[in-house]
Amino acid sequence: MHRIYFDHAATTATDPLVVEAMLPYFTEKWGNPSSLHAFGQEAHAAMDEGRKRVAALVGAKPDEMVFTAGGSEADNLAIKGVAMAAGKGHIITSSIEHPAVLNTCKYLEARGFEATYLPVDKEGIVSPQDVAEAIRKDTILITVMHSSNEIGALEPIEEIGKMASERGITFHTDAVQSVGKMPLDPRKMGAALVSMASHKIYGPKGIGALYVPKGMRIEPLMHGGGHERGLRSSTENVPGIVGFGKAAELALARMDTDIPRIQKMRDRIIDGILGSVPDAYLNGPRARRLPNNAHFRFSFIEGESLLLMLDMAGIAASTGSACSSKSLKASHVLLAIGLSPQEAHGSLRITLGRGNTDDEVKYFLEECPRVVESLRKMSPLGR
Numbered sequence: 001m002h003r004i005y006f007d008h009a010a011t012t013a014t015d016p017l018v019v020e021a022m023l024p025y026f027t028e029k030w031g032n033p034s035s036l037h038a039f040g041q042e043a044h045a046a047m048d049e050g051r052k053r054v055a056a057l058v059g060a061k062p063d064e065m066v067f068t069a070g071g072s073e074a075d076n077l078a079i080k081g082v083a084m085a086a087g088k089g090h091i092i093t094s095s096i097e098h099p100a101v102l103n104t105c106k107y108l109e110a111r112g113f114e115a116t117y118l119p120v121d122k123e124g125i126v127s128p129q130d131v132a133e134a135i136r137k138d139t140i141l142i143t144v145m146h147s148s149n150e151i152g153a154l155e156p157i158e159e160i161g162k163m164a165s166e167r168g169i170t171f172h173t174d175a176v177q178s179v180g181k182m183p184l185d186p187r188k189m190g191a192a193l194v195s196m197a198s199h200k201i202y203g204p205k206g207i208g209a210l211y212v213p214k215g216m217r218i219e220p221l222m223h224g225g226g227h228e229r230g231l232r233s234s235t236e237n238v239p240g241i242v243g244f245g246k247a248a249e250l251a252l253a254r255m256d257t258d259i260p261r262i263q264k265m266r267d268r269i270i271d272g273i274l275g276s277v278p279d280a281y282l283n284g285p286r287a288r289r290l291p292n293n294a295h296f297r298f299s300f301i302e303g304e305s306l307l308l309m310l311d312m313a314g315i316a317a318s319t320g321s322a323c324s325s326k327s328l329k330a331s332h333v334l335l336a337i338g339l340s341p342q343e344a345h346g347s348l349r350i351t352l353g354r355g356n357t358d359d360e361v362k363y364f365l366e367e368c369p370r371v372v373e374s375l376r377k378m379s380p381l382g383r
């Protein structure tokens with residue numbers, strides 16, 4: 001059976017060109033970039049090239065990128081790094097952040113910091129006005145995600161970032177889902193700290209980066225030999241950096257062709273489902289959303305059953321974020337946009353990627369209404 005992968009927000013397949021670029025750095029060019037001999041220099045040069053390519057994703061200078069072991073570590077480094085440098089104070093975030101941000105804020109709250117979790121509107125958008133009203137004299141950090149990994153909402157990041165910078169408050173944005181899908185410029189966001197992860201853009205897992213503008217003082221999480229401007233000690237993951245670099249290069253080169261094609265398929269899916277399935281709704285905004293995200297709510301059925309039936313039909317989707325889909329707790333994001341726990345449980349997330357085709361979309365548009373209909377016939381939730 002041809003299996004269709006519609007879960008690119010969870011992770012993506014590593015591009016064969018990325019694997020090809022990485023391979024020599026396991027077997028032939030395995031030096032430690034800190035070593036002064038030729039082996040080390042060879043690895044160092046590859047790392048420099050990778051850094052340059054990743055920096056280009058956000059139009060940054062290569063030495064402003066700090067490599068981490070993924071998006072979660074980048075978020076932790078940004079938030080704890082600012083908090084530890086300040087010693088005390090108040091943090092503003094939103095109620096729809098990824099757990100890597102929310103749980104880091106909660107961790108800091110348990111250690112004497114204070115945090116405000118801003119509500120969002122029914123489409124999942126944070127109001128810049130709410131941010132302005134939440135700012136206090138002791139606010140040290142505002143952290144709001146660039147786009148929602150669940151419902152795809154694009155947040156007013158430039159407005160919030162500018163406001164933070166005008167008031168001398170550090171701004172961080174988790175751009176893990178946006179990077180590679182749209183041009184990003186941290187300078188337009190008030191010189192923000194920006195988190196990203198390689199495995200969402202067809203790069204390897206276990207490598208991410210935090211953009212740390214020159215002159216910004218943050219404390220490291222990891223102490224040691226002083227790698228990565230002293231912000232992330234540990235021998236660098238050279239194959240990972242090379243792979244992330246290649247993935248970044250491909251993402252930039254293909255953005256103008258891949259993204260409009262993906263967005264067209266997304267729109268076909270949204271129009272197709274809303275047009276053919278009764279009592280189906282779109283979660284998140286219609287236009288102001290990630291180009292690859294379609295997130296639906298179907299009355300009278302459970303998203304978990306829908307997911308399993310679609311999986312049996314060869315379609316891999318998600319009920320929410322990868323990390324929450326194993327638990328039966330309603331998604332905090334769906335609750336934050338005002339859905340009841342029961343409504344939240346009837347949700348399905350489709351996230352498209354480079355490898356998807358029009359034929360796959362067509363098959364999904366035939367299968368999904370059929371599966372929803374048959375589940376509703378069996379449903380104890382009633383109609």
Ligand SMILES: Cc1ncc(COP(=O)(O)O)c(C=O)c1O
Nearest residue numbers: 070071072098100149176177197
């Ligand atoms: C918005 C967002 N932030 C952070 C992360 C965590 O990234 P990683 O799995 O690389 O730690 C994810 C992954 O799903 C994400 O979607």
